[in-house]
Amino acid sequence: MIGLFKITKNLEICDLALLIEDTMIIADLHLGYEQYLNREGFMLPSFQFRKIIDRIDKIKESSGAENIIINGDLKHEFGKVSYQENRELKKLLDYLEENFKKITLIKGNHDPIIPYLSQLKNFKIVDSMEFQNHLITHGHHIPEKIKTQTIIIGHEHPCIGLRSGERIEKIKCYIKGPFQGKKLVVMPSFNFVTEGSDILHEAIISPFLKESKLSKFRVYAVEDFKVFDFGTVEDITRIMGEQLVRGL
Amino acid sequence: MIKKQEKKYNSKEIYAILHPWVRRWFKSRFKDFTEAQRYAIKEIHNGKNVLISSPTGSGKTLTAFLSIISELTRLAEKGELEDKVYCIYVSPLKALDNDIEKNLDEPLKEIQKIAGKKLGIRKAVRTGDTTQSERSRMLRKPPHILITTPETLAIILVAPKFRKKLSHVKYVIVDEIHALADNKRGVHLSLSLERLQHIIGDFIRIGLSATVHPLERIAKFLVGYHEGKPRDCLIIDVDYRKKLDLELICPVDDIVAADPEEVNNAIYDILDELISEHKTTLIFTNTRSGTESVVYNLKSRFPDKYNDDNIMAHHSSLSRELRLEAEDKLKNGKLKAVVSSTSLELGIDIGYIDLVILLSSPKSVSRALQRIGRSGHRLHEKSKGRIIVTDRDDLVECAMILKDCLEGKIDEINIPENCLDVLAQHLYGMAIEHRWSLDYALEVVKRSYCYRNLSREDYMKVLKYLAGEYADLEERYVYAKIWLDHENGEFGRRGKLARMLYSTNIGTIPDRSSAVVKCKGKVVGRIDEEFLEKLRKGDTFVLGGKIYRFNYTRGMTVNVTPASGPPTIPSWFSEQLPLSFDLAVDIQRFRDALDAKFHYGRSKSEIIEFIVDYLHLDYNAAHAIYQYFREQYLYAKIPSKRRLLVEFYKGFGGRKFIVFHGLFGRRVNDALSRAIAYIIAKKYKRDVMISVTDNGFYLSSDGKMGGLESLQRLDPENLRRILTWAIDKTETLTGRFRHCAARSLMILRRYKGKEKSVGRQQVKSRILLNFVKELDENFPILKEARREVLEDYMDIKNAKKVLKWIKDGAMRIEKIDTRIPSPFAFNLVAQGYLDVLKYEERIEFIKRMHKAIIEQIKT
Numbered sequence A: 001m002i003g004l005f006k007i008t009k010n011l012e013i014c015d016l017a018l019l020i021e022d023t024m025i026i027a028d029l030h031l032g033y034e035q036y037l038n039r040e041g042f043m044l045p046s047f048q049f050r051k052i053i054d055r056i057d058k059i060k061e062s063s064g065a066e067n068i069i070i071n072g073d074l075k076h077e078f079g080k081v082s083y084q085e086n087r088e089l090k091k092l093l094d095y096l097e098e099n100f101k102k103i104t105l106i107k108g109n110h111d112p113i114i115p116y117l118s119q120l121k122n123f124k125i126v127d128s129m130e131f132q133n134h135l136i137t138h139g140h141h142i143p144e145k146i147k148t149q150t151i152i153i154g155h156e157h158p159c160i161g162l163r164s165g166e167r168i169e170k171i172k173c174y175i176k177g178p179f180q181g182k183k184l185v186v187m188p189s190f191n192f193v194t195e196g197s198d199i200l201h202e203a204i205i206s207p208f209l210k211e212s213k214l215s216k217f218r219v220y221a222v223e224d225f226k227v228f229d230f231g232t233v234e235d236i237t238r239i240m241g242e243q244l245v246r247g248l
Numbered sequence B: 001m002i003k004k005q006e007k008k009y010n011s012k013e014i015y016a017i018l019h020p021w022v023r024r025w026f027k028s029r030f031k032d033f034t035e036a037q038r039y040a041i042k043e044i045h046n047g048k049n050v051l052i053s054s055p056t057g058s059g060k061t062l063t064a065f066l067s068i069i070s071e072l073t074r075l076a077e078k079g080e081l082e083d084k085v086y087c088i089y090v091s092p093l094k095a096l097d098n099d100i101e102k103n104l105d106e107p108l109k110e111i112q113k114i115a116g117k118k119l120g121i122r123k124a125v126r127t128g129d130t131t132q133s134e135r136s137r138m139l140r141k142p143p144h145i146l147i148t149t150p151e152t153l154a155i156i157l158v159a160p161k162f163r164k165k166l167s168h169v170k171y172v173i174v175d176e177i178h179a180l181a182d183n184k185r186g187v188h189l190s191l192s193l194e195r196l197q198h199i200i201g202d203f204i205r206i207g208l209s210a211t212v213h214p215l216e217r218i219a220k221f222l223v224g225y226h227e228g229k230p231r232d233c234l235i236i237d238v239d240y241r242k243k244l245d246l247e248l249i250c251p252v253d254d255i256v257a258a259d260p261e262e263v264n265n266a267i268y269d270i271l272d273e274l275i276s277e278h279k280t281t282l283i284f285t286n287t288r289s290g291t292e293s294v295v296y297n298l299k300s301r302f303p304d305k306y307n308d309d310n311i312m313a314h315h316s317s318l319s320r321e322l323r324l325e326a327e328d329k330l331k332n333g334k335l336k337a338v339v340s341s342t343s344l345e346l347g348i349d350i351g352y353i354d355l356v357i358l359l360s361s362p363k364s365v366s367r368a369l370q371r372i373g374r375s376g377h378r379l380h381e382k383s384k385g386r387i388i389v390t391d392r393d394d395l396v397e398c399a400m401i402l403k404d405c406l407e408g409k410i411d412e413i414n415i416p417e418n419c420l421d422v423l424a425q426h427l428y429g430m431a432i433e434h435r436w437s438l439d440y441a442l443e444v445v446k447r448s449y450c451y452r453n454l455s456r457e458d459y460m461k462v463l464k465y466l467a468g469e470y471a472d473l474e475e476r477y478v479y480a481k482i483w484l485d486h487e488n489g490e491f492g493r494r495g496k497l498a499r500m501l502y503s504t505n506i507g508t509i510p511d512r513s514s515a516v517v518k519c520k521g522k523v524v525g526r527i528d529e530e531f532l533e534k535l536r537k538g539d540t541f542v543l544g545g546k547i548y549r550f551n552y553t554r555g556m557t558v559n560v561t562p563a564s565g566p567p568t569i570p571s572w573f574s575e576q577l578p579l580s581f582d583l584a585v586d587i588q589r590f591r592d593a594l595d596a597k598f599h600y601g602r603s604k605s606e607i608i609e610f611i612v613d614y615l616h617l618d619y620n621a622a623h624a625i626y627q628y629f630r631e632q633y634l635y636a637k638i639p640s641k642r643r644l645l646v647e648f649y650k651g652f653g654g655r656k657f658i659v660f661h662g663l664f665g666r667r668v669n670d671a672l673s674r675a676i677a678y679i680i681a682k683k684y685k686r687d688v689m690i691s692v693t694d695n696g697f698y699l700s701s702d703g704k705m706g707g708l709e710s711l712q713r714l715d716p717e718n719l720r721r722i723l724t725w726a727i728d729k730t731e732t733l734t735g736r737f738r739h740c741a742a743r744s745l746m747i748l749r750r751y752k753g754k755e756k757s758v759g760r761q762q763v764k765s766r767i768l769l770n771f772v773k774e775l776d777e778n779f780p781i782l783k784e785a786r787r788e789v790l791e792d793y794m795d796i797k798n799a800k801k802v803l804k805w806i807k808d809g810a811m812r813i814e815k816i817d818t819r820i821p822s823p824f825a826f827n828l829v830a831q832g833y834l835d836v837l838k839y840e841e842r843i844e845f846i847k848r849m850h851k852a853i854i855e856q857i858k859t
Helices: A033-039 A048-063 A083-099 A233-239 B011-017 B020-029 B035-045 B060-077 B094-115 B132-140 B150-158 B162-168 B177-181 B184-200 B215-223 B260-277 B288-301 B320-331 B365-372 B392-407 B420-433 B438-445 B456-466 B473-479 B498-505 B581-599 B604-615 B619-635 B666-684 B719-728 B732-743 B758-775 B780-793 B796-808 B823-831 B842-858
Strands: A005-008 A011-014 A017-020 A023-026 A067-071 A103-106 A123-126 A128-131 A134-137 A150-153 A158-164 A167-179 A182-186 A218-223 A226-232 B002-004 B050-053 B087-090 B123-126 B145-148 B171-174 B204-209 B233-237 B244-249 B281-284 B311-314 B337-340 B355-359 B383-388 B482-485 B490-493 B514-519 B522-528 B540-543 B546-554 B557-562 B643-650 B656-661 B688-693 B696-701 B812-817 B833-837
Touching: A005 A167, A005 A182, A011 A048, A017 A048, A023 A048, A033 A083, A048 A083, A067 A134, A083 B473, A103 A128, A158 B842, A167 A226, A167 B842, A218 A233, A218 B842, A226 A233, A226 B842, A233 B842, B002 B215, B011 B035, B020 B060, B020 B094, B035 B050, B035 B060, B035 B233, B050 B060, B050 B215, B060 B094, B060 B171, B060 B204, B087 B150, B094 B123, B094 B145, B123 B132, B132 B162, B145 B150, B150 B162, B150 B184, B150 B420, B150 B498, B162 B184, B171 B184, B177 B184, B177 B204, B177 B215, B184 B420, B184 B438, B204 B215, B215 B233, B244 B365, B244 B392, B260 B281, B260 B288, B260 B355, B260 B383, B288 B311, B288 B337, B288 B522, B311 B320, B355 B365, B365 B383, B365 B392, B383 B392, B392 B581, B392 B604, B392 B619, B420 B438, B420 B456, B420 B482, B420 B490, B420 B498, B420 B732, B420 B780, B438 B456, B438 B490, B456 B482, B456 B780, B514 B546, B581 B604, B581 B619, B581 B666, B604 B619, B619 B823, B656 B666, B656 B823, B666 B688, B666 B696, B666 B719, B666 B780, B666 B796, B666 B833, B688 B823, B696 B823, B719 B732, B719 B780, B719 B796, B732 B758, B732 B780, B758 B780, B780 B796
Parallel strands: A023 A067, A067 A103, A103 A123, A134 A150, A150 A182, B002 B233, B050 B204, B050 B233, B087 B145, B087 B171, B123 B145, B171 B204, B244 B383, B281 B337, B281 B355, B311 B337, B355 B383, B514 B557, B643 B812
Antiparallel strands: A005 A011, A011 A017, A017 A023, A128 A134, A158 A167, A167 A182, A167 A218, A218 A226, B482 B490, B514 B522, B540 B546, B546 B557, B643 B656, B656 B696, B688 B696, B688 B833
């Protein structure tokens, strides 16, 4: 049995998903990324769709989740729908309808247009939502009034680059820390093309994190359902003998 | 049959076949024919394929062209010269193409003058730089002599209109063929020639080569195969040796005892002296940074003699303008000296050079000859070369090069075979021409020397890849470049954009980009983007022999500050030229001989006498070698052709080192080191660090690495298998895969009007590599990337040879333990470039890092 990892009183990590009771939250699937690569000249056929479905299945199985929230960037292309997205979106939504009671999609910056949504019954689409005293929002902009104590965002695709000698490995991670007197949780991306962007070395993009003291954030790395509490960003960078690129 | 040309024709016989006007022009211009011309001109006239290898200054280009010009003149006189191409000249460099075009000017004009009427023989250069309007002009009035590069030739083959102008091609000249044959550009050209042959039938092939070995192989590469047998070719080999004036210079009396500063000062004094004594000196260093440093030092040490006006650098990282300026100044005799890395090795016109200096070993005999051959271009003049040695290992190496040069022992050339990426590109090009039967297309491909052994299985795999069969049926249309009809055994092109896509992405030279490194506002050098990707703030690394700390990047500029201590990031890519295997083995033989002398207690004077005699050295240099070897003999043992010495010692903090004193050249050591590291890493489940040089390699680890058993587990039969696993766990494969994916058009560098930066290509090609590995372990492009690493980048063939020596007992393995590295190990440890073999599972690595960081937090 795969264990869950509690990071707040009612928030648990189950691999690349966060759990609040029987609802699982995932973010940043970026369906259609392969076709975007094709346009850039990298002739890579779609290969991650199968992996995404398999992983959702496995998380659902080990957590018993009944509902699902997709916290933004379901698909990759801005302002248009590619052929691959069209095909895979349909397949994904069919799958979700069959397997979850309630499906919520939170809009990200990559998906202003999403087809097939009208066909779905147990479905709603929102800019952000409050759920059990959590604000769930994609994270590309900060909503005006935040009433909840905890905020959950995606958008950043956080990972950490660990180095030992000559070897560097990037590992997907959650980060949790203070934001304007509240608790902010940033989720890793739910796709298998890259690990994400290294928060220890690369530039931060989310306005939430730009307004926060990143050094105080706690890092929970995840690798194949295992969770590793690495302490704070400050600790890791100090120990790895490195400093953050941005002056913190 | 490939055979050596024995018959030398006399002047009368040659004049007899030349058109009278051409004869008159030749007589007005030259006193007589050169040796190469006596062998070749008449044979070309008789329609024979020839490969000409002769020293510079022997009128090589004219040898190739004279019969052709004569033939064109004959047609012109009779008014039979059509608007068609008769001769294609291919060289590796655009600059060389331009020179040739200019050099043809004079004879064509003069012959026309002698004729007293307009002959209208045209010649033109067509390369990537040729404009659209020039190309349409060429279509209306095609040049009779078309001067081009391998890449442009391949494009011409699919150009719908211009290819029709090739129907009369009777001659193809491949210049500097040795510089193409040893890499994928040559492989690419070999297929273009067979495709041309398929279109127009037989033509006369003429190859011009520097001195390389074996010429038979180059000849087969030039002429290709017909029904499994090489086509006929005559080899014309004019001995270079009588035209050589070569000496070795040891800058100080005792290079072993002298400190580096003293040696350095002496080198610059000698350089200054030599430059002053000559009109124009060409100095070769082995690296681009070395080039810059020599120019800088000469100017700062002798400010009243050398300045920006009379000394310049010339290397491939410099802008085109700067290189052209250097070439022009050379032609006009304005430079006292020019310093180059490899860019001036080939035959572009740089005017008259009376001295070539090689600063430190050029790493192979043929390269030494090629470089020295750049001097003394006047007919019947000797090429004058001086090799200046820079340290003790260099002394032994340079002395051996000198010996081999004088004795005519040239190292063996390696021609890549069965390159599936180049094949993919050509099959796509062929599909664009017309539809093909599977059997016949394979037959055409197998006419190339480089594909004569191609298996049908690999051929089909490449076709299947091109047909997009790696993608699901429903989205195949995106990836399919050709259609492949298995049932009827045919294939052909698919998509309207095919020709455009092919023409804009053709070629085999990988895109590279590098970032400028600045220290306190001053440029200190360049680093590859691949290397830059690994740098983290605070890292220290070596550049141009100095250590710097990485601060930040802005655009493509890297900011660093000087630092000290051992670098935290090894240099993953070495710019250094690899030592040739044959030369390495010769040095080992010499070590054998010296070892025996010490062993049998020969006197100092006797041994020094032997060195002087064997290596053609002076007494000071011989004395230095004696000292160096004696130290090694007394402290440890002398590694040699009969003894592979393996040295074990513990470094700082108990880190374990195993030094393999295998003087095999870097390409062989690259292979052996990774295979042994893999065996160790697998057994002890940990990462092993690897450092490789020409003179050996070492492995190091924080934990146990065992003894000699890892080396003993390796044999000629299992090497390839183990290495294939090993390179999957190192950084070497990733970069090569990107190049192969681009060559086989799986990555389109120029697509839909966009050109991609190399940096973006890297991240995404890693995604592509991971995908391909999951898809099929034998995907043709992955297979090719592995082959390229094993056979071209490394030298698995000779690595097997070494393992066979060990297996047969011709080379014994001997183990020694030392407390500090032995004298021979010293340079090896100090100069290696590094890689790491990652064996630890990713999850284990994360667990270990996690544990280490958490423990640190607690304390």
